[in-house]
Amino acid sequence: MAALRAGKTNNEADQPSSPVLRFGADKPLKLDAGTLLSPFQIAYQTYGTLNDARSNAILVCHALTGDQHVANTNPVTGKPGWWEVLIGPGRIIDTNRFFVICSNVIGGCLGSTGPASTNPATGKPYGLDLPVITIRDMVRAQQMLIDHFGIEKLFCVLGGSMGGMQVLEWASSYPERVFSALPIATGARHSSQNIAFHEVGRQAVMADPDWHGGKYFENGKRPEKGLAVARMAAHITYLSEAALHRKFGRNLQDREALTFGFDADFQIESYLRHQGMTFVDRFDANSYLYMTRSMDYFDLAADHGGRLADAFAGTKTRFCLVSFTSDWLFPTEESRSIVHALNAAGASVSFVEIETDRGHDAFLLDEPELFAAINGFIGSAARARGLSA
Amino acid sequence: MSVNGSQRVDLEVVANLIPPQSRVLDVGSGDGSLLELLQDTKQVDGRGLELSQRGVNECVARGLSVIQGDADKDLEFYPDKGFDFVVLSQTLQATRNPKLVLDELLRIGNRAIVSFPNFGHWRVRLSLFVKGRMPVTQDLPYSWYDTPNIHFCTIRDFVNLCEELGATVEKATALDAAGQKIGLSMPWWFWNFFGQQAVFLLKRN
Numbered sequence: 001m002a003a004l005r006a007g008k009t010n011n012e013a014d015q016p017s018s019p020v021l022r023f024g025a026d027k028p029l030k031l032d033a034g035t036l037l038s039p040f041q042i043a044y045q046t047y048g049t050l051n052d053a054r055s056n057a058i059l060v061c062h063a064l065t066g067d068q069h070v071a072n073t074n075p076v077t078g079k080p081g082w083w084e085v086l087i088g089p090g091r092i093i094d095t096n097r098f099f100v101i102c103s104n105v106i107g108g109c110l111g112s113t114g115p116a117s118t119n120p121a122t123g124k125p126y127g128l129d130l131p132v133i134t135i136r137d138m139v140r141a142q143q144m145l146i147d148h149f150g151i152e153k154l155f156c157v158l159g160g161s162m163g164g165m166q167v168l169e170w171a172s173s174y175p176e177r178v179f180s181a182l183p184i185a186t187g188a189r190h191s192s193q194n195i196a197f198h199e200v201g202r203q204a205v206m207a208d209p210d211w212h213g214g215k216y217f218e219n220g221k222r223p224e225k226g227l228a229v230a231r232m233a234a235h236i237t238y239l240s241e242a243a244l245h246r247k248f249g250r251n252l253q254d255r256e257a258l259t260f261g262f263d264a265d266f267q268i269e270s271y272l273r274h275q276g277m278t279f280v281d282r283f284d285a286n287s288y289l290y291m292t293r294s295m296d297y298f299d300l301a302a303d304h305g306g307r308l309a310d311a312f313a314g315t316k317t318r319f320c321l322v323s324f325t326s327d328w329l330f331p332t333e334e335s336r337s338i339v340h341a342l343n344a345a346g347a348s349v350s351f352v353e354i355e356t357d358r359g360h361d362a363f364l365l366d367e368p369e370l371f372a373a374i375n376g377f378i379g380s381a382a383r384a385r386g387l388s389a
Numbered sequence: 390m391s392v393n394g395s396q397r398v399d400l401e402v403v404a405n406l407i408p409p410q411s412r413v414l415d416v417g418s419g420d421g422s423l424l425e426l427l428q429d430t431k432q433v434d435g436r437g438l439e440l441s442q443r444g445v446n447e448c449v450a451r452g453l454s455v456i457q458g459d460a461d462k463d464l465e466f467y468p469d470k471g472f473d474f475v476v477l478s479q480t481l482q483a484t485r486n487p488k489l490v491l492d493e494l495l496r497i498g499n500r501a502i503v504s505f506p507n508f509g510h511w512r513v514r515l516s517l518f519v520k521g522r523m524p525v526t527q528d529l530p531y532s533w534y535d536t537p538n539i540h541f542c543t544i545r546d547f548v549n550l551c552e553e554l555g556a557t558v559e560k561a562t563a564l565d566a567a568g569q570k571i572g573l574s575m576p577w578w579f580w581n582f583f584g585q586q587a588v589f590l591l592k593r594n
Contacts, residue, residue, distance in 0.1 A: 130548075194466075312547075318454070340463070340466040343456075343468075344466050344467070344468055345468075346433070346468050346471045348436060349436070349454065350445075350453070350455055350456060351445070351449075351455075351457055352442075352446050352449050352457075353455035354446070354455060369446055372446070372449075376449050376451055376452045376453075377451050378451030380453070383452070
């Protein structure tokens with residue numbers, strides 16, 4: 001929590017507590033918005049060792065508010081990595097066997113160039129002067145990171161939600177560089193309902209008087225209330241009604257009776273307020289605007305003449321898609337339409353729908369069936385790739 | 390979607406029809422037995438389509454490439470001649486529209502392999518004739534009211550359907566109650582009477 005609160009600027013944005021790869025004027029990042037981003041930097045973490053054949057690399061793509069700290073203690077929150085249940089020595093994705101890379105996406109706020117980073121032209125944070133970043137831009141930057149490691153073909157690219165969008169973009173843009181792809185709880189496009197929720201979040205941020213048109217760092221303030229509201233609204237979409245009901249019902253928070261006021265009488269209110277408050281300690285408000293926008297703009301079929309199958313024409317990548325029955329942000333139908341497109345493209349594809357009442361966020365939780373599917377898929381792909389156990 | 394729980398003697402017969410390294414789609418892949426057999430013994434590039442999500446999840450956990458889907462609805466998403474072989478084993482009788490499904494198999498695969506329980510088998514005929522009740526046998530273990538099998542046919546019926554769809558029967562095998570192949574020299578009526586299951590290798594010209 002120190003990182004964002006420490007000063008007027010976000011230290012983690014420029015000097016992250018993880019390795020950083022910097023690209024100078026000779027290697028600009030070409031953006032979908034039509035401009036070049038230069039210089040720019042990518043912050044990342046790696047786990048395990050790259051083998052001599054450079055064939056055991058797994059790229060993990062993080063979700064909307066995730067970061068590169070997938071399997072180590074997060075330096076900002078002090079909490080375990082966001083996928084530590086899955087990735088580590090002896091885990092399903094065994095870092096004794098695989099070389100795992102996770103980078104902070106471009107537009108993020110934990111060390112890759114984003115709106116909180118210092119704009120070299122002005123010496124101040126970019127704010128809204130940063131061009132809008134797309135999922136494809138993020139993947140383009142990741143690809144430059146993979147080049148840096150001398151990895152020609154990734155053994156696997158995996159991720160959930162926004163991370164899953166990146167997986168699909170990887171498989172579509174660089175099919176020859178992706179041996180296997182594991183998109184989880186995601187879609188080939190953002191639905192209008194999803195865009196609607198994101199717009200509510202963005203409007204909450206921008207309505208906060210401390211937002212100052214995105215130049216809040218210069219005023220020494222941050223739109224914490226707006227960002228917290230955005231997070232509260234979004235957080236509801238990550239859960240399911242059944243899970244909320246099971247966990248909270250209409251239980252009261254630390255009191256015997258209703259107060260007939262607007263305090264957090266109900267446990268669910270208190271829970272959401274807590275989620276909102278802890279979020280502003282670790283995330284930058286402008287970055288939230290950019291990240292949500294990148295997901296809204298994502299439409300893989302539209303990028304390929306309206307036919308999703310064309311996004312995967314001739315692919316040799318092995319796919320496994322996973323969805324959750326109670327996910328209403330990316331319902332199973334979204335995954336199924338990708339599966340149909342992959343079938344039409346003649347791709348090798350597996351598809352698992354997991355029955356759970358934990359909603360969209362199930363991909364971050366200890367879900368045995370999810371782990372079994374990932375384990376089976378990675379294992380058979382490793383055999384096909386000739387990777388020894 | 391594999392419907393009948395018997396020992397599946399037909400799997401070996403099906404596997405023997407498929408050369409190594411073929412591209413195979415197994416429609417109604419059930420618990421993945423056939424795909425696993427083909428992968429282990431023939432190094433095929435195998436895919437499966439299976440109705441039950443539980444079956445699919447188990448297959449994927451075992452490293453097989455299987456998706457959840459319905460033969461009646463989802464075959465349309467596969468490209469023409471996308472596979473060397475499309476297998477439909479013990480599933481045809483459970484489809485809503487067997488003719489359409491068979492047509493799709495012949496479109497998607499260079500060859501189609503179809504196995505099904507023969508409703509013309511003497512036990513079936515006898516059961517209906519003597520007891521006057523819908524037959525329940527080892528291969529057809531369900532009662533009439535809870536069976537997933539909705540379109541039974543006999544070997545003769547199936548051959549007629551193939552003709553109607555312009556499919557050539559390249560090979561056919563009938564298995565008797567003991568799972569033994571019935572001699573090739575035997576006439577159709579013999580097969581139709583003594584074959585408990587049949588396996589057909591089909592091609593559309």
